Amino acid sequence: MTETNGNSKNKLHGLWALTNRELKKWYKAPAVFVLTLIQPVIWLGLLGNALNLGSLVSPDSFTPPIITPPLNDFQMAQLGAYFQSLGNSILGNTFGTTSYISFMAVGMMAFTALFTTMFSGMSIVWDRRLGFLNKVLSTPVSRAVIILSKVFSAALRAMFQAGIILLIAIPLGFQVGLAFTPLNILGVFAFLFLICVGLSSLFIAVNIRSSRIETPMAVMNLLNLPLTFASSAFFPIERMPGWLQAVANVNPLSHTINGMRQLLINETIDYSLLALQYAYVGIFAAVLATIGIVLSWRYLNK
């Protein structure tokens, strides 16, 4: 049979073809592609500037106390400078950087990973509804490959978008930390890859049996906000109330974001903490990818 149809015996055949199929739907549809480029601009440009916490501690943001004798101009300038340096130290201690937009840009990179991977759950439901899934299942492609192609394509898309966010953040005032080297960028993408593998496996596993498009929508709505706000995306965990800290500390997004902040914007890097953060996100990815593959064996053949 092999000579007549020339089939390969490679267990992973079709992985690139199916991954590329997902990617082509994105980069070959110009409207979709442009929108994915504009979206991060809007997020960072709007949210980053709207939530500009740095401006709270500028000399213009307080009313000088009324005392007698009144402060002269020199004293006012001194007070302003003092307030500014006090503010910067609060920002630095809270966010690990005096530039809030840098703090938030890193959170946004993780946020985009969450959003992009959510759609992989939706795409498996579409494939089922449109009959494409059945078509693929009737071919000798490994069932695990079907899941992995969705996972990898979501990861590649999210990494690309996160890169765009980083590029856009630079003209908006993104400041790298003292510990930054260009090599750290690789570490950042490693974090993004791991979190995307974990999250998209999760969303696929949840939706693998569903043929209703409402299911992934409901799952997205349910998980979207808690995963975002019970994380360190917009605010440091240490300043949250205790119960929220507990939740945020379990959230793998927090560890991803904190790890990426160490690599990009913090003044120093705590390498043992970084190792722990990689381990946490890595284990999350490995466990969920395994669950996704096991479920694919079980439920793709009914």
Add this chain to the structure above:
Amino acid sequence: MSEDIIKVEGLTKVFNHSLTAVDHISFSVKKGEIFGFLGPNGAGKTTTINMLITILKPTEGKATILGSDIANQSNEVRNSIGLVPQEYTADDDLTGYENILLCADLYGIPRSVSKKRAEELLQLVELTEFKDKKVQTYSGGMRRRLELAGGLINRPKVLFLDEPTLGLDVQTRAATWNYIKTLKKEFGMTLFMTTHYLEEADSLCDRIAIIDHGRIVVVGTPNELKDSLGGDIVTLSVEKEGDITGLIAGVAHVKEVKKENGSYTIKAESAEVAAPLIIETLRKASHVVTRLSLTKPTLNEVYLQYTGKSMRDAAEESGEAVMARRMMTMRRGH
């Protein structure tokens, strides 16, 4: 018996422990034939095809394709079959050519081979001119042809077609039948198809199984099935007055003769054989035939006989399912 490509014994599928979609069906498909599953929506056709193409596990029973068991040797089965699904599964945003190459990749066919094959297949279904156009610009008939080409990329020994002309207009449907016939001749495959169009089953299939409520009610060639109803009808009138019932009844193949309103209604085994014999006999007895018509029973009558309801009624019952599917196709087309 060694010629049986598909062998099915007692195949059963029960969903959720309660809904029996396919109920102990047995049949076999011979090498090189087009075997059709005829029945309304919800009769169990798609469930059967899904079991045979290894994407549904049977609850009970056994089936082999080219000797490989569908449950235990699914990879062997998958390598030797092709599928033309009911839906349009090609990606709108990709070109026809890219879609075919994607199919090839799913079988692990190296690009050096698949590029050539894709060109050949697109030529065969007359899409070469449109191969670099995005599928979203294709018409329904072109999409159907693209699905046909995609189903053949691995040179399957058995091709499964699930409702191959669903939703196509009459002309496109006939054109699609021609493509199917050409492809079958070209590649010498065995074809298994499902349909709820009687004309399609009649003109395309070598043998038909009528399936109703998950059971096969009868299997045979379209002609056998029609003959099983008791034969064709020949109606004729002659110039002269007088009763010639006895004369006609003596002709070979004639089963029954009735005179009604001056014309004769004759039931015969095979009208096209009986009619010339009748004319010959009457001429010898110097009777001139003035009018003659032949009526062959259609599959609709066969269907009615075996399931107790007409195919059209059955189709109406499940009209909702068809509507739902159309909605999906429409939504897909933006």
